[in-house]
Amino acid sequence: MAGAGGGGGGGDELKLLGSLASPFALRVKLALSFKGLSYEYIAEDLQSKSNLLLSSNPVHKKVPVLIHNGKPICESQIIVQYIEEAFKSTGPSLLPADPYERAIARFWAAYVDDKLLASWLQLTRAKTPEERTEGLKQTLVAAENLEAAFKEISEGKPFFGGDSVGYLEVTLGGLVAWVHAAKKLDGTSLFDGARTPLLNAWVERLGALEAAKAVLPDVDRLVEFAKRWQPQATATAASNN
Amino acid sequence: MAGAGGGGGGGDELKLLGSLASPFALRVKLALSFKGLSYEYIAEDLQSKSNLLLSSNPVHKKVPVLIHNGKPICESQIIVQYIEEAFKSTGPSLLPADPYERAIARFWAAYVDDKLLASWLQLTRAKTPEERTEGLKQTLVAAENLEAAFKEISEGKPFFGGDSVGYLEVTLGGLVAWVHAAKKLDGTSLFDGARTPLLNAWVERLGALEAAKAVLPDVDRLVEFAKRWQPQATATAASNN
Numbered sequence: 001m002a003g004a005g006g007g008g009g010g011g012d013e014l015k016l017l018g019s020l021a022s023p024f025a026l027r028v029k030l031a032l033s034f035k036g037l038s039y040e041y042i043a044e045d046l047q048s049k050s051n052l053l054l055s056s057n058p059v060h061k062k063v064p065v066l067i068h069n070g071k072p073i074c075e076s077q078i079i080v081q082y083i084e085e086a087f088k089s090t091g092p093s094l095l096p097a098d099p100y101e102r103a104i105a106r107f108w109a110a111y112v113d114d115k116l117l118a119s120w121l122q123l124t125r126a127k128t129p130e131e132r133t134e135g136l137k138q139t140l141v142a143a144e145n146l147e148a149a150f151k152e153i154s155e156g157k158p159f160f161g162g163d164s165v166g167y168l169e170v171t172l173g174g175l176v177a178w179v180h181a182a183k184k185l186d187g188t189s190l191f192d193g194a195r196t197p198l199l200n201a202w203v204e205r206l207g208a209l210e211a212a213k214a215v216l217p218d219v220d221r222l223v224e225f226a227k228r229w230q231p232q233a234t235a236t237a238a239s240n241n
Numbered sequence: 242m243a244g245a246g247g248g249g250g251g252g253d254e255l256k257l258l259g260s261l262a263s264p265f266a267l268r269v270k271l272a273l274s275f276k277g278l279s280y281e282y283i284a285e286d287l288q289s290k291s292n293l294l295l296s297s298n299p300v301h302k303k304v305p306v307l308i309h310n311g312k313p314i315c316e317s318q319i320i321v322q323y324i325e326e327a328f329k330s331t332g333p334s335l336l337p338a339d340p341y342e343r344a345i346a347r348f349w350a351a352y353v354d355d356k357l358l359a360s361w362l363q364l365t366r367a368k369t370p371e372e373r374t375e376g377l378k379q380t381l382v383a384a385e386n387l388e389a390a391f392k393e394i395s396e397g398k399p400f401f402g403g404d405s406v407g408y409l410e411v412t413l414g415g416l417v418a419w420v421h422a423a424k425k426l427d428g429t430s431l432f433d434g435a436r437t438p439l440l441n442a443w444v445e446r447l448g449a450l451e452a453a454k455a456v457l458p459d460v461d462r463l464v465e466f467a468k469r470w471q472p473q474a475t476a477t478a479a480s481n482n
Contacts, residue, residue: 059352059386068341071341073341074348075348075351078344078348079344081344082343085340085343086341099326099327100309100312100323102326103314103323106319106322107314107315107316107319110316111300145300
């Protein structure tokens with residue numbers, strides 16, 4: 001239960017419907033953790049979805065769903081913006097105050113979903129060597145574009161958000177656990193010291209934050225999950241946003 | 242040139258790079274028109290993109306791009322939110338003040354792109370009768386879901402935004418010209434009086450607004466465009482957002 005106000009003047013009840021492997025649910029956990037908001041976490045079994053999930057997100061039937069005082073909010077990026085707007089005065093601002101900087105943050109957040117994540121999933125689902133090569137190529141291009149964006153946006157500071165975490169820490173941060181899991185699974189590096197040194201260091205920096213450590217899933221559990229469910233695992237994770 | 246302030250205290254220079262057939266560029270035109278902001282319109286030839294477009298949107302190389310005092314903003318929904326935030330005190334608010342209502346508006350705006358538009362494009366690009374049947378089925382489901390959303394959000398008022406236009410008038414409004422063009426082209430009705438009576442009336446109501454009439458492209462020109470370029474036309478329109 002969140003004690004901090006801004007949304008409803010105290011007494012806010014926050015419930016998060018999520019699942020261990022969902023990078024989208026992790027975004028919401030990161031946002032809530034960075035904001036210092038407490039909430040009840042409800043782990044969904046995506047093979048057998050609860051009535052609460054089905055009634056809270058009847059259109060997509062997917063996690064994450066944030067339920068704030070009984071009202072459901074769906075879609076990870078929309079939830080994160082909701083958290084920022086409903087709890088403006090609580091914790092750090094996840095979006096910059098300047099409209100242009102906000103637009104830039106939203107642009108790269110959309111890029112993470114539309115390009116980086118899309119091509120990474122294409123890579124992990126590839127059935128032929130050709131598909132794998134193409135998926136890998138697109139993933140590397142997307143990672144390199146994000147590296148350039150990080151350089152420009154952060155201006156030498158530790159985070160996309162500057163000296164503290166921001167919208168892209170949450171959006172891209174949702175992928176961090178899978179970045180580590182992929183390395184263990186098949187040696188794939190989304191970011192590395194040679195091609196994307198800034199983002200490689202950023203992954204470590206983000207993971208070292210107490211607020212991130214509190215919510216990042218155990219990498220070995222993700223690896224186990226992936227081995228058990230692959231290729232269904234990536235498909236399921238991808239279809240939940 | 243926009244005289245109205247809020248963004249930079251007057252003297253704002255707004256340029257919009259667009260193209261006739263792009264529903265995404267039309268969104269930005271609608272937003273600027275509803276806000277009463279003046280701007281210079283630059284029509285791009287998508288077969289031969291200008292250096293200004295390529296340098297303003299080097300990542301996606303697509304219209305629309307809004308250039309505000311020399312700074313480019315890309316991606317239609319991000320541009321519309323930027324316009325709202327940079328020109329808050331100018332014209333009507335395109336997003337509700339309440340964070341939950343904003344989240345609902347953003348949810349359905351995302352639905353327009355991810356489901357309605359995606360399945361409509363699948364329909365128009367269908368190569369086999371089976372693909373056409375499936376595309377049509379998905380499109381009708383999406384239109385009916387939006388009809389239900391309109392009923393709930395508008396609460397009997399004329400617009401998604403209530404008594405005046407809002408974010409969904411802009412987002413879904415970008416498709417209005419193609420709704421009419423599709424009828425002329427092959428008799429396809431995205432909305433009709435039987436299945437989606439509220440949205441069918443909404444299309445007419447939106448099109449009757451002076452601010453919309455000022456920017457909606459001539460339907461016959463769209464029909465001509467589609468006949469000349471199809472199937473490239475739909476692919477090009479779809480790849481520009």
